[in-house]
Amino acid sequence: xxxxxxxxxxxxxxxxxxxxxxxxxxxxxxxxxxxxxxxxxxxxxxxxxxxxxxxxxxxxxxxxxxxxxxxxxxxxxxxxxxxxxxxxxxxxxxxxxxxxxxxxxxxxxxxxxxxxxxxxxxxxxxxxxxxxxxxxxxxxxxxxxxxxxxxxxxxxxxxxxxxxxxxxxxxxxxxxxxxxxxxxxxxxxxxxxxxxxxxxxxxxxxxxxxxxxxxxxxxxxxxxxxxxxxxxxxxxxxxxxxxxxxxxxxxxxxxxxxxxxxxxxxxxxxxxxxxxxxxxxxxxxxxxxxxxxxxxxxxxxxxxxxxxxxxxxxxxxxxxxxxxxxxxxxxxxxxxxxxxxxxxxxxxxxxxxxxxxxxxxxxxxxxxxxxxxxxxxxxxxxxxxxxxxxxxxxxxxxxxxxxxxxxxxxxxxxxxxxxxxxxxxxxxxxxxxxxxxxxxxxxxxxxxxxxxxxxxxxxxxxxxxxxxxxxxxxxxxxxxxxxxxxxxxxxxxxxxxxxxxxxxxxxxxxxxxxxxxxxxxxxx
Ligand code: NAD
Numbered sequence: 252x253x254x255x256x257x258x259x260x261x262x263x264x265x266x267x268x269x270x271x272x273x274x275x276x277x278x279x280x281x282x283x284x285x286x287x288x289x290x291x292x293x294x295x296x297x298x299x300x301x302x303x304x305x306x307x308x309x310x311x312x313x314x315x316x317x318x319x320x321x322x323x324x325x326x327x328x329x330x331x332x333x334x335x336x337x338x339x340x341x342x343x344x345x346x347x348x349x350x351x352x353x354x355x356x357x358x359x360x361x362x363x364x365x366x367x368x369x370x371x372x373x374x375x376x377x378x379x380x381x382x383x384x385x386x387x388x389x390x391x392x393x394x395x396x397x398x399x400x401x402x403x404x405x406x407x408x409x410x411x412x413x414x415x416x417x418x419x420x421x422x423x424x425x426x427x428x429x430x431x432x433x434x435x436x437x438x439x440x441x442x443x444x445x446x447x448x449x450x451x452x453x454x455x456x457x458x459x460x461x462x463x464x465x466x467x468x469x470x471x472x473x474x475x476x477x478x479x480x481x482x483x484x485x486x487x488x489x490x491x492x493x494x495x496x497x498x499x500x501x502x503x504x505x506x507x508x509x510x511x512x513x514x515x516x517x518x519x520x521x522x523x524x525x526x527x528x529x530x531x532x533x534x535x536x537x538x539x540x541x542x543x544x545x546x547x548x549x550x551x552x553x554x555x556x557x558x559x560x561x562x563x564x565x566x567x568x569x570x571x572x573x574x575x576x577x578x579x580x581x582x583x584x585x586x587x588x589x590x591x592x593x594x595x596x597x598x599x600x601x602x603x604x605x606x607x608x609x610x611x612x613x614x615x616x617x618x619x620x621x622x623x624x625x626x627x628x629x630x631x632x633x634x635x636x637x638x639x640x641x642x643x644x645x646x647x648x649x650x651x652x653x654x655x656x657x658x659x660x661x662x663x664x665x666x667x668x669x670x671x672x673x674x675x676x677x678x679x680x681x682x683x684x685x686x687x688x689x690x691x692x693x694x695x696x697x698x699x700x701x702x703x704x705x706x707x708x709x710x711x712x713x714x715x716x717x718x719x720x721x722x723x724x725x726x727x728x729x730x731x732x733x734x735x736x737x738x739x740x741x742x743x744x745x746x747x748x749x750x751x752x753x754x755x756x757x758x759x760x761x762x763x764x765x766x767x768x769x770x771x772x773x774x775x
């Protein structure tokens with residue numbers, strides 16, 4: 252369609268080729284299985300992309316290793332300068348790339364552009380980082396000795412990413428990894444190959460201009476097979492996986508079984524809690540955005556809503572009004588707030604959640620099915636009605652404990668904050684959480700030892716829409732502890748960079764004696 256051609260043309264993605272090469276390791280290639288990029292709004296095929304064959308993956312890994320050997324000796328601030336140029340190149344295509352995210356993933360344009368902005372922001376962060384990735388100097392118990400903790404480049408980073416953030420998650424990883432001196436190889440979601448091709452073209456043009464090997468930022472599109480091969484390869488020193496709990500469980504075990512390093516960012520099942528003193532004029536729109544934004548397909552989407560009994564009727568009637576105002580539309584149209592779900596698989600997840608709620612006798616306050624009679628071509632898209640439901644089963648039932656990656660919000664009423672916090676913490680996942688109150692005593696309880704056990708603990712800020720400055724990630728099933736982690740085991744900001752390096756403790760003896768630690772005597 253002309254709608255699609257305009258978006259693709261602006262990024263120099265050829266629309267005349269029958270098959271696009273989906274592998275980049277310094278050169279573009281691809282002779283593996285063909286994956287279709289399908290527009291979730293109209294159902295049209297945007298492109299056929301040729302993924303990595305096993306031989307191409309093998310070759311790409313070899314070139315990635317060589318690229319690492321090159322990059323590790325480039326001074327970190329010089330690497331930062333390359334990242335600065337990547338930032339500029341991305342910013343120059345912010346609108347165009349944002350539109351492609353909308354076209355291919357289905358999120359609304361403003362969120363698509365926001366996602367590119369997130370990559371730009373993390374580049375800024377990584378540029379600064381390239382001058383301050385510091386170790387420590389530690390006092391030795393032995394005279395004339397010094398102990399250093401030294402970060403060095405780690406090697407090859409494999410990034411496996413999910414469909415819902417087809418640009419930003421790679422950005423978090425690439426920028427920090429490059430600052431740290433690693434080469435990165437990316438296997439994106441098989442349903443968003445065009446976003447990964449467009450990003451790789453932008454990044455590689457900067458590398459080329461600077462005479463840096465393209466395999467510093469390689470791309471291998473493909474499905475489960477390519478993902479599994481990366482996970483199993485000893486050429487990949489660390490895997491950064493962002494995706495579902497079920498796949499993450501397998502990936503985590505497989506990487507650890509070869510003693511690789513693994514960073515997992517998995518599903519969320521995020522709750523918002525609204526206290527009687529909350530400012531509802533802020534809380535209602537925030538819950539609306541949290542549950543409906545990206546059509547409920549953010550890892551941090553609000554899925555559970557716990558309302559204090561005294562404000563519940565008013566809160567729900569205001570929220571229902573906002574839900575009723577929603578109109579599904581083309582996510583490229585700036586006035587659209589509700590785009591489609593990403594794939595027919597996502598539709599199944601939505602339908603499954605609705606069936607499960609109805610079987611459990613839940614009250615459906617909004618939504619509860621697909622839209623009928625949408626005009627063409629939207630009638631070919633994956634549009635669903637965002638749903639609010641009050642399940643009849645207790646708040647500890649399986650229904651509350653599972654992430655349903657669709658716009659379905661479960662509601663329950665509570666009497667005491669303790670009860671709401673217990674419900675917040677009662678699920679296996681622990682990604683994001685949000686409390687709405689103006690009473691600082693509630694804030695203290697929420698962020699303290701008896702408060703939320705999630706990785707993101709917000710106050711008067713919704714569950715979704717994090718900035719890049721703080722470390723991003725969850726606890727419990729959202730980020731199973733890795734025994735090889737340093738720091739929090741997080742992506743993006745904070746001290747996340749400490750994952751992306753190889754740490755060593757170096758004890759240096761400047762003296763003329765060679766004493767043993769702990770006073771051990773071993774004189775022959
Ligand atoms: P997914 O788990 O199906 O796929 C993620 C990636 O893993 C894809 O690239 C996929 O091709 C690959 N993959 C699939 N099977 C594999 C295997 N056996 N070995 C190696 N790789 C394999 O996830 P999805 O459906 O694309 O994304 C949605 C999920 O991602 C949700 O659960 C969401 O909460 C989560 N998510 C989490 C975060 C976070 O930061 N915590 C961010 C975005 C999305």
